[in-house]
Amino acid sequence: MENQIKSNFEKIISKLNFSNLQKEIKVKNINNFLKKGFPNKRLEDWKFSDLKQIISNNFEDLNFLNEINTELKKVEIIEELEANKLIFVNGVLSNVDFKYENLEKIEIEKNADLNEEINQNALLNLNSAFISNYLKVTIKTGYQFKKPLVLYNYLTEELNSSGINTRLDLDIENDVALDIVNVSNKSSNKNFLNFRQKINIGQNSILKNYSLDINQTDSIKYMHKEINLSKNSHLEYFILSAGSKFLKHDINCSLNSEYGSISLNGIINLKNDQHHEIKTVINHNEENCKSYQLIKSVLSDDSKGVYQGKIFVDPKAQKTDGYQLSRALLLNENVEFNAKPELEIYADDVKCSHGSTSGNIDENSIFYLMSRGLSYSDSKKLLTNGFLNEVIEKITNENIKSFVKKITGIEV
Amino acid sequence: MDSRQKEIENLKDYKYGFSTDIENIRAPKGLSEEVIKFISKIKKEPEWMLNFRLKAFERFKLLKEPNWQKPKYPKIDYQDLYYYSAPKSMKDKPKSLDELDPKLLETYKKLGIPLQEQARLNGIAVDAVFDSVSVATTFKEELTKQGIIFCSMSEAIQKHPELVKKYLGTVIPTTDHFFATLNSAVFTDGSFVYIPEGVKCPMELSTYFRINASETGQFERTLIIADKGSYVSYLEGCTAPMRDENQLHAANVELIALDDAEIKYSTVQNWYPGDKDGKGGIYNFVTKRGLCKGKNSKISWTQVETGSAITWKYPSCILKGDNSVGEFYSIAITNNHQKADTGTKMIHLGKNTKSKIISKGISAGQSDMMYRGLVDISSKADNSRNFTQCDSLLMGNKCGAHTIPYIKNKNLKSNIEHEATTSKISDEQLYYCNQRGLNQEEAVSLIVNGFCKEVLQQLPMEFAVEAQKLVGISLEGSVG
Numbered sequence: 001m002e003n004q005i006k007s008n009f010e011k012i013i014s015k016l017n018f019s020n021l022q023k024e025i026k027v028k029n030i031n032n033f034l035k036k037g038f039p040n041k042r043l044e045d046w047k048f049s050d051l052k053q054i055i056s057n058n059f060e061d062l063n064f065l066n067e068i069n070t071e072l073k074k075v076e077i078i079e080e081l082e083a084n085k086l087i088f089v090n091g092v093l094s095n096v097d098f099k100y101e102n103l104e105k106i107e108i109e110k111n112a113d114l115n116e117e118i119n120q121n122a123l124l125n126l127n128s129a130f131i132s133n134y135l136k137v138t139i140k141t142g143y144q145f146k147k148p149l150v151l152y153n154y155l156t157e158e159l160n161s162s163g164i165n166t167r168l169d170l171d172i173e174n175d176v177a178l179d180i181v182n183v184s185n186k187s188s189n190k191n192f193l194n195f196r197q198k199i200n201i202g203q204n205s206i207l208k209n210y211s212l213d214i215n216q217t218d219s220i221k222y223m224h225k226e227i228n229l230s231k232n233s234h235l236e237y238f239i240l241s242a243g244s245k246f247l248k249h250d251i252n253c254s255l256n257s258e259y260g261s262i263s264l265n266g267i268i269n270l271k272n273d274q275h276h277e278i279k280t281v282i283n284h285n286e287e288n289c290k291s292y293q294l295i296k297s298v299l300s301d302d303s304k305g306v307y308q309g310k311i312f313v314d315p316k317a318q319k320t321d322g323y324q325l326s327r328a329l330l331l332n333e334n335v336e337f338n339a340k341p342e343l344e345i346y347a348d349d350v351k352c353s354h355g356s357t358s359g360n361i362d363e364n365s366i367f368y369l370m371s372r373g374l375s376y377s378d379s380k381k382l383l384t385n386g387f388l389n390e391v392i393e394k395i396t397n398e399n400i401k402s403f404v405k406k407i408t409g410i411e412v
Numbered sequence: 413m414d415s416r417q418k419e420i421e422n423l424k425d426y427k428y429g430f431s432t433d434i435e436n437i438r439a440p441k442g443l444s445e446e447v448i449k450f451i452s453k454i455k456k457e458p459e460w461m462l463n464f465r466l467k468a469f470e471r472f473k474l475l476k477e478p479n480w481q482k483p484k485y486p487k488i489d490y491q492d493l494y495y496y497s498a499p500k501s502m503k504d505k506p507k508s509l510d511e512l513d514p515k516l517l518e519t520y521k522k523l524g525i526p527l528q529e530q531a532r533l534n535g536i537a538v539d540a541v542f543d544s545v546s547v548a549t550t551f552k553e554e555l556t557k558q559g560i561i562f563c564s565m566s567e568a569i570q571k572h573p574e575l576v577k578k579y580l581g582t583v584i585p586t587t588d589h590f591f592a593t594l595n596s597a598v599f600t601d602g603s604f605v606y607i608p609e610g611v612k613c614p615m616e617l618s619t620y621f622r623i624n625a626s627e628t629g630q631f632e633r634t635l636i637i638a639d640k641g642s643y644v645s646y647l648e649g650c651t652a653p654m655r656d657e658n659q660l661h662a663a664n665v666e667l668i669a670l671d672d673a674e675i676k677y678s679t680v681q682n683w684y685p686g687d688k689d690g691k692g693g694i695y696n697f698v699t700k701r702g703l704c705k706g707k708n709s710k711i712s713w714t715q716v717e718t719g720s721a722i723t724w725k726y727p728s729c730i731l732k733g734d735n736s737v738g739e740f741y742s743i744a745i746t747n748n749h750q751k752a753d754t755g756t757k758m759i760h761l762g763k764n765t766k767s768k769i770i771s772k773g774i775s776a777g778q779s780d781m782m783y784r785g786l787v788d789i790s791s792k793a794d795n796s797r798n799f800t801q802c803d804s805l806l807m808g809n810k811c812g813a814h815t816i817p818y819i820k821n822k823n824l825k826s827n828i829e830h831e832a833t834t835s836k837i838s839d840e841q842l843y844y845c846n847q848r849g850l851n852q853e854e855a856v857s858l859i860v861n862g863f864c865k866e867v868l869q870q871l872p873m874e875f876a877v878e879a880q881k882l883v884g885i886s887l888e889g890s891v892g
Binding site: 330338341 | 808
């Protein structure tokens with residue numbers, strides 16, 4: 001596989017017109033990646049999900065040369081949702097649609113330059129080496145979006161055993177309100193997707209990010225997010241992780257100024273041999289910030305769920321309020337749930353706590369429902385839905401909340 | 413009040429920081445096959461024991477020192493240590509207490525160990541380990557009547573080779589991690605306890621460890637076997653003199669509980685923690701592991717960790733027998749530049765196994781405290797339960813408190829619960845106490861003792877009082 005990656009990389013460099021500086025950065029990145037390879041379970045961050053093994057079990061070879069060039073004719077996007085769209089076909093931006101918004105307030109740079117810093121994360125090195133267009137979007141001060149923005153990743157049917165890398169940087173200036181929905185289409189082929197997003201949230205701005213992995217696909221996905229919050233800004237992050245075969249959310253948030261707040265909620269709902277992981281790091285770097293995390297998992301069949309969460313509190317970050325709760329329901333004897341909720345605290349005037357539980361459905365509750373006439377499977381479903389509904393209720397955008405309820409079949 | 417103040421003054425600095433002038437016999441410096449053979453020879457060990465050591469040493473040569481832990485320390489030169497050091501007068505082992513070097517006895521008196529008359533009054537049988545060898549074991553006769561074997565490890569190797577051979581290295585094999593393997597190769601002494609079937613040990617057994625000589629590492633090995641239906645409670649205390657250099661202490665403790673047996677292991681660890689600037693102190697890298705081998709067995713660890721420059725240990729329970737129970741109660745206190753990376757592992761293999769973890773961490777000064785733990789429920793351990801609670805208390809804004817639990821569940825009929833909190837002593841609590849006439853220090857001591865109460869209650873009476881005092885002393889001057 002290594003040789004193919006190398007030759008793919010050389011072809012890309014010779015085909016596309018990069019400046020010398022850009023070439024140099026890309027070469028540094030690919031060398032870094034080749035040195036480290038795909039992360040395996042010897043790395044603490046990948047302890048519970050051995051990507052190297054997953055890749056070698058699923059692919060004989062990975063093709064990073066993306067030559068299939070299809071025009072997208074019709075997009076079966078979330079129809080009931082009126083939204084702006086950024087559509088990526090096989091990792092390449094193909095459609096920009098901001099029809100509901102004031103275009104003067106939105107700035108899009110389609111081929112931004114990579115900056116020089118070389119990341120230590122091998123997958124991010126891979127991303128930097130192969131991205132063909134690096135998208136940067138800036139939202140100007142004071143603009144409030146009228147409709148949510150959908151980031152749609154479309155993979156064509158021809159694509160198989162390919163590695164797709166995309167990158168989006170979002171710069172949200174002060175006093176902005178924006179809702180983002182991340183989705184991708186259904187596809188039966190196996191591909192490796194490596195998404196990277198970097199988001200800066202300006203003062204007094206609110207970002208609501210909904211990451212919905214709902215369509216069944218055999219793809220292996222890695223999503224890396226880096227989110228920086230400024231003074232008095234708020235981030236609402238929601239994850240619904242249910243569709244892909246393997247998915248790892250790697251979410252890194254930094255509260256870099258006072259009065260920032262984060263509410264991060266997630267659902268892992270798995271069947272068959274799916275394997276999903278949510279990893280979060282919340283850095284409290286300044287005083288008076290707040291973060292709240294709630295992750296619930298429901299595991300059936302032979303699936304595997306992982307939650308790794310970390311709250312870091314800097315010595316400067318007095319008056320921090322951090323909370324983290326992970327709960328898992330195990331519905332089959334072959335499932336596995338691993339959790340590593342971490343607290344790393346260097347300031348004394350803080351309120352930080354975490355909790356983690358995992359176990360089966362309470363038999364007494366089932367008995368209660370069955371004695372009132374429900375069948376066993378109905379009571380189980382009712383209890384599971386109620387369990388997950390707590391997370392969905394945290395969504396503050398009503399349209400998206402009802403949409404999520406509809407697709408998950410949870411209507412309480 | 414005055415007498416209390418005096419007492420505090422006395423205890424403010426490390427009260428066990430004296431060293432005793434006793435002639436020592438030492439093995440040549442460094443680690444090699446010759447040194448291991450020397451240790452084995454001087455202890456008149458049979459050949460199988462020597463082979464056990466050499467096998468471990470072969471393995472040790474292949475291992476690399478781990479470095480994933482949080483508290484980093486300067487590299488230890490394993491060739492620059494003495495692996496065996498014994499008081500000279502021990503060469504011909506004394507037959508009774510009267511024959512002991514009076515200086516030794518004086519040392520133990522300073523430490524407050526009841527070697528002679530006090531022993532009888534307190535009803536505690538003591539095995540004292542000075543540097544590398546076990547000096548005296550009190551109360552032997554009374555224990556022998558019941559068939560209980562409580563002696564030093566070297567004696568056990570001579571007198572009860574069948575038991576040692578059968579159990580040594582079954583919980584911590586010679587192929588374990590770096591420090592455990594090092595210990596298997598060079599261990600010098602320690603305690604051996606065997607409780608026969610159906611016997612409830614009538615008194616608390618206790619060991620006192622002391623490092624005296626400089627530049628020595630202490631590698632003791634403890635093996636406790638509780639046969640079917642028996643019960644034993646074992647206490648361990650540790651001190652060391654004040655020295656500028658860092659000294660290594662890498663002990664192995666193996667516990668084995670057969671059907672219906674119960675072992676209660678309590679530690680009050682007060683090794684020299686180094687001075688206020690973090691110079692000197694003991695590196696406490698200990699491997700403690702208990703195996704609940706039989707059905708309905710129970711192992712319970714209780715530890716009060718106040719000393720050592722670096723503490724790095726995870727007393728663990730392997731719950732192999734059905735219905736077995738593992739417990740871990742811990743108070744860890746770090747002050748000044750002390751660092752601790754401690755916690756436990758509960759490995760559930762049998763059905764209906766239960767484990768409970770209560771960990772209280774207190775960090776003050778510029779210290780760093782870490783709870784790291786593992787709860788692993790395997791797919792065969794039906795109906796297992798775990799409850800974990802870790803609370804941390806921070807004093808001052810230069811210290812750190814961290815919690816890293818690893819939680820693995822592969823069984824749908826089992827439940828795991830984990831909770832952790834981190835906080836400080838609130839001004840309201842302090843104000844409330846001050847208002848009722850307690851000064852700042854007393855108030856802190858009261859609140860901290862309340863915070864630790866759940867764990868202190870688990871200690872045997874005599875130790876609980878000492879531990880409570882120790883908690884207060886360790887935090888002197890960290891608030892206000």
